Amino acid sequence: MTRARAAYDDVVVAAPVTVPYVRYSIRGAHWFLAAALADLFKRAGLAKDKLDGLCVSSFTLAPDSAVGLTQHLGLTLRWLDHIPMGGACGVVALRRAARAVQSGDADIVACIAGDTNHTHSFRLNLATFSQFARDAVYPYGSGGANASFAFLTAYYMRTYGATPEDFGKICVAQRANALQFPHALMKKPLTLDDYLNARLIADPLRLYDCVMPCAGAEAFLVLRRAAAEKLGLPYARILGTIERHNAFPDDPVQYRGGWALDRDELYAQAQIEPKDIDVLAAYDDYPVITLMQIEDLGFCNKGEGPDFVRRESFTAEGSFPLNTSGGQLSVGQAGAAGGFLGLVEIIRQITGKPLGAAVDDARLGLASGFGMINYDRGLCSGAAILAGQHT
């Protein structure tokens, strides 16, 4: 049943910020988050004491949470949130901040996500990731999400006939996009042969199916249109958002996500159709999840993902611009910032300020989030449709 969702009135997003990614850093997460905030204030011409809301996502901030940051960075706030939802944290942060601004609980909210990466960070983060993973996945050797996504990918390939070439096409296109993006850590071109012949990680996943963990941060502001205009900031309007956790718990293997449950309400709230979207940012921890989002967000039917991939082209200039900064697969996954990367790129594209490849006449963008492989499937899903200010 499609319920009407309240619109977002004149709440907007602005000031997309990326703190350059590095493979390893000796700094703590606080450094990257502070850098993101500082850049936000600078780009927005915003005085620090004008910020009254903060939404934080980070895996390596421990033992601090968002509260510790307020004192660490000298902020006095009337609204504070901490979103531990991995790849969905960007969309969810946007949702939380937007309703806070809409209701008047806060005027200007900074949404920031960032993580450091030490050589032992990956293993350390795993140890505290989830109880189910610790009890029922890591003892089997994967040491991360690779085995879970290998299961998923193998099942999807067997069920819907996807081939390695299909996944490879997406990775190759995203690499092409990334070569123009200044913050991408992957700087070498990727051919389909490179992708197909790369070493196996966990059958059927190969090297270029997996993201590279790194350090970095992403951020944006959520505020009223009037405030954005007063600051002279290009902005994007929020047409609709969705969020779902633990969708379809009885599916034996995850082949669809919560978007399939909520997409009709998303497009109804935004009053558009999938074909109206000019640019898509799909959460790309593994290419199979990108395909799942394309299907579940209504760009094609379930199971038609392989055909869709074979038909379309995914570079910024292509028929279906996808992950136009390169996505995590080619930019890098800076921890929780990976959940912001797509949304920040959409903001840039539809405000006409891309850092790399530009999508021609991008007016409507969709950022999709997915995350938290608590055990055998990603629990969080979310999506946001943004419109350029002149749309």
Added chain:
Amino acid sequence: MSDTVLSRLIAELAGGRIRVVDLTQTLSPDFPQIVLPPEMGQAWPFRIEEASRYDARGPGWYWNNFSCSEHTGTHFDAPIHWISGRHLPDNATDTIAADKFVAPACVLDCSRQAAADADFLLTVDFLRQWERRHGRIAPGSWVLMRTDWSKRTDPVAYQNIDETGQHTPGPNTDAVRFLVEERGVLGFGSEAIGTDAGQAFHLKPPYPCHYYMHGSGRFGLQCLTNLDLLPPVGAVLIAAPLKIKEGSGSPLRVLALVPQTAPASAAPRAARKAIKRSSVRKRRK
């Protein structure tokens, strides 16, 4: 020192004209221990636990704690050890008069007979024949039954147990009564694990050596070695058990003073080796 018998003894010892022969087996965990039926209280074998060895437990010293039965290794049996001697006066290791611990020894060579028959029993006839050659056994002497059993360094051979029990040589009832009633000896000594023969349970009474010796206030010595280095007569034994309160016996050092002019039954070469000979039991590989 004035010229006394004792000062002459010291001089003779220093001059090598009196040798000290060690009749004692080395106390080690590998030495066989007497085995009783499993339902009975057992005699502990020798066990030794390190307390420290120049290490964290004691940096500058080495010492052990050990445990064993009163009847482990080369040992002395006191009269209180047997039921027949339980009520006699001065019958324990702490009450036996100390002058009993130095005494002459008669050594009976049964080595040929024991080699031919592990159950060889010493008889009165054998004793009379021995006395015809070496003279009457003097009262207050130790009577030592040499069988060369101590040369059986393999513990299995030393125990010599099969389905019918233990098979080791010892005296028969008449021989024991003769030594007690006709000769008034101090006690009986053996190279085997008991003074009585391995099959002595079947004699009448069972274990006659223990029964009559201890029942008359006399003593036993077991697991002796080097008896082949002693003359048939002439050696003096020093055999003093530990002074255990109400002790039934104890492991001890048994030494024999052997005059070098006395006829020796062993060749001189063996006598020279005697002082250095070790009788550590070798383990079967």
Added chain:
Amino acid sequence: MTRPLLRSPRKNPILRTRLPTLPPSARSRVALGLTAAAARGRFELQVCRDCGTVQYPPREACRACLSARLDWRAQDGTGELVSETTLRHSHELFFRERMPWRLGLVKLDSGPLIVAHLHGDCAAPPSRVRVRAHLDRAGQAALVALPDKDTPHMADDRELRELTCDPKFRKVLVTDAKTPLGRVLVEALVAAGADLVWAGEAEPWKRPPGYERIKALPQVAIVPLDVTNSRAVKELAGEIGGRIDILINTADHHRNFGIAARDGVETARAEMDVNYFGLLRLAQEFAPALRARGADGQSSAVAWVNVLSVFALSNFPPHGTYSASQAAALSLSQCLRAELAPAGVRVVNVFPGPIDDEWSQTLPPPKIAPVRLAADIVAALRGGAEDVYPGDVAEDWLNRWRDNPKALERELAAMPQP
């Protein structure tokens, strides 16, 4: 098709011995319920008492109705393999050293979805499989999916062998080969494919029936071993300790006295000296070499087996001092288990009820035959269990003890004196 295991070539003595690493061992307390069952060779999952939903991963409340009344119940483990992968890369040292490693995703017929180690003979999904719970090298429960029906040489599968302590191609020390159990255990180990069985004997002059037979076996080497003799234990450990893969302590001094029935402490001390201090001496001298060889190739050091007694759980007054010595040994074995855990060497405790031997002669049946007990020990080594209660009496006493230990204490005190 699983390739039958071949005897590995002699180890090159100048090469460094790889040190043991362990699979991830952290588990929440509720997940340890799976480990407790796997320790007894069982696969159990939580089942909601109110709505019957089977839960996995282990949790604090039913995922269907939120009830906290979750009971651990035996599972038959049948299910369908819905997806598989082969790991070629891992951040975990243990798995890194054992690549490639096959994993499966199984939908159990009882409902839950599980990640499991995948036996090489399981067909590609979709296919039917059986899931079992074993203890892994870290001593925690791990699920393994096996083919629907047994296949030839199934136990030789590389991944399955990492979860078990199979004596095949391994070298075993049986500390007392002269007891009724020790003799048949030596034979059972040879039959199970052990390369070499050292048969310990304490009193070389004793010749129990059947002993000549095991002495004649080509795989058997008789070694002197008296567990009351510290020096002898140390010397034997120096000689053969570095070659032992499995140590089975069968040394047992068993008499039939409580407190009042026997004067003096000599008998009780003998029981303690063999059953408790014997274990301590063996552990001090033999454990270090076992620890170092926990990952030493195909025939690595894998297990330390203590043959205890179910009397260790709750004192059996007619054999009261014996029971106490077994309780002491049980406690010490838990210490040994903790000390061997980092090396991935499993301490297996076997708790038979009365064995059909001379010291249980006057106890009424059922009594466990030594041959059956030996078979159960070999099965436990193959199955990867660590707490073994062989035979009907042991199983019965365990159930009573778990149900209500005080009630068992009363029941044992009320049993007629044999």
